[in-house]
Amino acid sequence: MIDAATITIAIASGKGGTGKTTLSTNMAAFIAEREAVVLADLDVEEPNSGLFFRAEPVHQEVNYKAIPQWDESKCTLCGICTKACNYHAVIRLGPSIVVFPELCHSCYACSELCPEAALPMVQKKTGILSEFRTGNLHFIESRLDIGEEQAVPAIAKTKKYAAEKHPKVRLTLYDSPPGTSCPVIEAVRDADLVILVTEPTPFGLHDLKLAVETVKVFGIPFGVVINRYGTGNKEVDEYCHQEQIPVLARIPDSRRIAELYSAGKLIYREIPEIREILEEILNKAITITKGGRK
Amino acid sequence: MKEIVVVSGKGGTGKTSVTASFSYLGGASVITADCDVDAADMHLLLKPDFEYSEDFYSGEISSIDQSACIRCGKCAEVCRFDAITVKDGVYRIDPLRCEGCGYCSRVCPAEAIVNKERLAGKWHISNIRTGGKMVHARLGIGADNSGKLVARVKNEARELALEERADYVIVDGSPGVGCPVVSSLSGANFVILVTEPTVSGLHDLKRVYELVKKFHIKAGCIINKADINPEQHQAILNFLAEEDIPHLTDLPYDGQFTQAITTGKTVAESGSVRLKELLSACWEKVKKLTI
Amino acid sequence: MKIAFTASGTSWESKIDPRFGRAEFLVIYDEANGTLSSIDNSSVKNEAHGAGTATAQKIFEISPDVLITGNGPGDHASTALRHSKMKILVNAHDMTLKQAYEQYQKGLLNEF
Known part of the structure; x- marks a missing residue:
């Protein structure tokens, strides 16, 4: 069915x-009925794809970032470090230099510009990466610790882990964070689709336009899935038609779907029509990725 | 209020x-x-009628003044975000990767790197x-x-x-x-x-x-x-x-x-x-x- | 005693600025000699990140005995201020500095 080498699809x-x-989890479980698939939840601030599977944990590791650690015995309180930090993550409080790990971007400036080598970089935990498995489905998520603001390194790490751990799995899905800011860009930048x-x-259309602009910057092929179809109006259809954006599927609006979601259930298992829609999305997605990047 | x-x-x-x-x-x-x-x-x-609009700047972004650059590569060496690339000896900063930490500008011996405020968007007052x-x-x-x-x-x-x-x-x-x-x-x-x-x-x-x-x-x-x-x-x-x-x-x-x-x-x-x-x-x- | 306020202006009639990190001014009242002085905090207000810690560093340099503010410092700033012995009093928003000071003298402001 899938004949390309490996394909990565980011759902955003x-x-x-x-x-x-809903789409990421249902697609992953649906594909897993016939072949191996990897689902990586890249919404590291609020990963909740895992709520939809009963999967066995197979691996767990700590995600780290590098932060400076103050060595009081070497410090002369010259203040170079506090001026070098654009993020105010290193400040001087009276006779102490205090580091705020969550504000640190790991740029190394304070550490390497310190004339006394009094701020060596050390590893600091930022969260946990976990891998779960149920049948053919390999599910990977990273969860940031509360207060930790650096999502991008955790996203990069999760993608790398997924690719290295499962090089032969042909299909990898990313559940991306919402929006158009840095974390989203990190999540979609190297996807095939x-x-x-x-x-x-109107909300959906407005946000779709922003997302389209973002994806176009990277020249990645893309398609649209219109959810809750039947409610609202035709403007999204018209926009996609005008811009020649492929609409991969239209998922009907239904209270039943909202109820299944609210209870953490996979919808395609309860509503047969959704199976056909998922099949359609998958086929169209694979056809588009054959065209490659523009 | x-x-x-x-x-x-x-x-x-x-x-x-x-x-x-x-x-x-x-x-x-x-x-x-x-x-x-x-x-x-x-x-x-x-x-809203967008009665008043203003550009909004947030954080910093670094860029290289090519006429002052001596192409020593120190900036690319210290950048932890892979934001500085070199092609045919010319160093450039990718604005989408630059985190605005300013480290490159602090180590540049030719003072060829300038930090500018990053244009992040616009804000408006409307009726x-x-x-x-x-x-x-x-x-x-x-x-x-x-x-x-x-x-x-x-x-x-x-x-x-x-x-x-x-x-x-x-x-x-x-x-x-x-x-x-x-x-x-x-x-x-x-x-x-x-x-x-x-x-x-x-x-x-x-x-x-x-x-x-x-x-x-x-x-x-x-x-x-x-x-x-x-x-x-x-x-x-x-x-x-x-x-x-x-x-x-x-x-x-x-x-x-x-x-x-x-x-x-x-x-x-x-x-x-x-x-x-x-x-x-x-x-x-x-x-x-x-x- | 030295009392510091996060303020939206520089006089006794100015309102308390409920924000800590991005407060407009830091106003200091020195009870010993009755003087009111202020520090413009607007450069910090314009920082994209770390406004809380940057302001905390300034407060630290002033080293008041009491800090009167609105919502109270956020996580990072309060961690920083814990390095000092100053008393932090909150929920003074919607008061002028004068009113806040009077409330403080009557012991009516909550400790953070």
Whole structure:
């Protein structure tokens, strides 16, 4: 069915709550019924794809970042470090230099510019990466510790782990964080295809346009899935038609789907129509990725 | 003048619809601030006229003055973000990868690297169709939503409220639990938590409430799509009781919610009679609790 | 005693700025000689990140005995201020500095 070497599909959306996680989890479980698939939850601030599977944990490791650690015995309180830090993560409080790990971007400037080598870089835990397995489905997530703001390194690490651990699995899905800021860019930048999930409302259209602009910057092929179809209006359809953006599928609006989601259930197992839709998305997605980057 | 901030922890709970409804109900007595700058959608319902616009700069970005560059490569050596690439001996900084740490400029022997403020987007002051005014912003692609932009939008809204003698500033808060939310909450008199009875709804509600508690701000909770899952609904009610958070209202799962948005209206003006009543009663409650 | 306020202006009639990190001014009242002085904090206000710690460093340099503010410092800033012995009093928003000072003298402000 899938004949390309390996394909990575990022599932993204301009705003939260459009059904990104619903699509990622259902697609992954659906594909896993016939072949191996990797699902990586890259919404590291709030990963909740895992709520939809009963999977066995197979691996866990700590995610780290480098931060400076003050060595009082070497420090002369010259203040170079506090001026070198653009993020105010290293400040001087009276006779002490205090480091705020969550604010640190790991740029190394304070550490390497310190004339006394009094701020060596050390590893600091930022969260946990976990891998789970259920049948053919390999599910990987990273969860940032509360207060930790550096999502991008955790996303990069999770992608790297997925690729290195499962080089032979042909299909990898990314559940991306919402929005158009740095974390999203890190999540989609090296995907073969981006699926943008939206709703047929003015909100959906507005956020879709922003997401399309973002994806176009990287020249990644993309398609749209319109969720909750039947409610709202036709503007998203018209926009996709005008811009020649392929609409991969339209998932109908239904209270039943909302109920299944609220209970953490996979919808395609309860609603047969969704199976066909997932099959359609997958086939179209694979056809598009054959075209490659523009 | 009192400040009311609406937050939800995650997207898609109806936070923006609720905020816009209160903005509509408050009319000219309200200044509206859209601090959900990642997905700034409220303007679609309130029809702002963009009376005043200003560029917004946030953080720094480095760039290389090629005429001064001696091509020693020190900058690329120290950059931890792989933002500096070299091609045919020419060093360049990729703006989408640059974190603005400024380390490269500190080590450049030729002083060829300049740090400039990063153009992150625009912010606007508008008249809106409710008779009130609105402060809103739009971020550029790849720009990080920062506490600074949120603080700016809120600050302008506050000043405007004083000038216009408005009673309330209503803020559509940022999603998540990071720096922008902290900035949204800072200075608030009352917080409205919007949630939904789903497996992740309560979890996200708890996380964002942790922050609200830390700032000692009073809060109340609206449960949207309240009737889709009785079990989760009860779990939320239990949490509210434990934390002594007033339950402001339930809103039913209702197609009118989307229908209102589609016609560019707020739910409070074109939702079903039931929705309108619930929202009006809720707004009165919020005003009483905001002291 | 030295009392510091986060303020939106520089006089006794100015309002308390409820924000800590991005407060407009830091106003200091020295009870010993009755003088009111202020520090413009607007450069910090314009920082994209780390406004809280940057302001904390300034407060630290002033080293007041008491700090009166609105919502209270965020996580990072309060960690920083814990390095000192100053008393932090919160919930003074909507008061002028004068009102806040009077409330403080009556012991009516909450400790952070």
